[in-house]
Amino acid sequence: xxxxxxxxxxxxxxxxxxxxxxxxxxxxxxxxxxxxxxxxxxxxxxxxxxxxxxxxxxxxxxxxxxxxxxxxxxxxxxxxxxxxxxxxxxxxxxxxxxxxxxxxxxxxxxxxx
Amino acid sequence: xxxxxxxxxxxxxxxxxxxxxxxxxxxxxxxxxxxxxxxxxxxxxxxxxxxxxxxxxxxxxxxxxxxxxxxxxxxxxxxxxxxxxxxxxxxxxxxxxxxxxxxxxxxxxxx
Numbered sequence: 001x002x003x004x005x006x007x008x009x010x011x012x013x014x015x016x017x018x019x020x021x022x023x024x025x026x027x028x029x030x031x032x033x034x035x036x037x038x039x040x041x042x043x044x045x046x047x048x049x050x051x052x053x054x055x056x057x058x059x060x061x062x063x064x065x066x067x068x069x070x071x072x073x074x075x076x077x078x079x080x081x082x083x084x085x086x087x088x089x090x091x092x093x094x095x096x097x098x099x100x101x102x103x104x105x106x107x108x109x110x111x112x113x
Numbered sequence: 114x115x116x117x118x119x120x121x122x123x124x125x126x127x128x129x130x131x132x133x134x135x136x137x138x139x140x141x142x143x144x145x146x147x148x149x150x151x152x153x154x155x156x157x158x159x160x161x162x163x164x165x166x167x168x169x170x171x172x173x174x175x176x177x178x179x180x181x182x183x184x185x186x187x188x189x190x191x192x193x194x195x196x197x198x199x200x201x202x203x204x205x206x207x208x209x210x211x212x213x214x215x216x217x218x219x220x221x222x223x224x
Contacts, residue, residue: 002156033211043157043200043214056211090156101147102212104156 003027004105006091012111018079021108025072025093031055032074033102034066038087049074078110086112116140117201122219125191133186133218135201140181145204147212148175148186150197157200157214160186196222 003026013019025032034046036059045058049068060066063081068074078085088109092102118136125131137146147162161168161175163184168175174187188195198217 002158004156035214042216045211045213048211058211092156101159101162102149102157104158106156 002103002105004091004093004103006089006105006108008108009106010109010111012113013081014113015081015083017081017112018077019081019110021076021078021089021091021110023074023076023091023093023105025074025091026103029093029095029103030072031094031096032068032072033092034060034074034076035090035092035104036087037090037107038084041087043090046076081110081112083112086110116203116213117215119199119201119215119218121216122221124221124223125188127193127222127224128190131188131191131195131220131222133188133199133201133220134183135185136183137201137203138182140203141205143205146175146177146181146184147202147204148173149200149202149212149214150195151200151217152194152197160199162204191220191222193222193224196220 005024007022031050033048037043046060047066048056052068063079066076088107090107092104094102148160149157151157163175176185198219200214200217202212
């Protein structure tokens with residue numbers, strides 16, 4: 001158990017819909033990262049937050065947005081969903097956003113039909 | 114662009130050592146080398162990381178070439194539980210510290 005909690009574990013929805021994925025980082029961790037894992041693209045970095053502020057952005061689509069709240073939990077919002085958005089979405093956290101290890105959650109599996 | 118090269122797959126026998134190679138010939142002086150692994154149906158799990166010197170921890174050893182253009186993850190005694198995809202990653206501290214995953218090496222362990 002990494003200490004990172006993601007909900008929901010599984011989600012099935014239709015094209016055009018909007019979903020929110022939630023992540024609670026490990027206790028004391030200030031930095032949260034979101035990753036997408038699909039069969040054809042592998043693990044792709046989406047976005048990083050540190051203590052509520054966006055710190056780095058990767059291959060995140062404009063239809064996707066994220067935020068980190070004062071209690072440090074984070075949400076990833078995916079809108080106007082397409083079939084290609086079906087993937088595993090992982091959240092990871094670490095204390096300072098430095099070069100140490102990241103702790104990953106078990107992921108949220110999104111299926112868009 | 115992951116900027117690391119790993120074999121797609123490797124096989125090992127249980128209780129034997131495993132050497133997983135990684136090529137990172139364009140590595141810069143401030144890039145750390147991280148190794149993560151992903152077991153089936155789980156999120157990635159940190160294994161080890163280093164900058165210049167060889168590193169050891171309870172899970173594995175990391176041998177870094179003197180020119181830092183390659184590294185090797187060493188599992189001293191493979192178990193069936195070590196069957197996973199192993200990712201070698203360059204982490205650039207100046208680029209927000211995100212991990213850029215490549216394709217990884219799928220390690221199969223035979224009993």
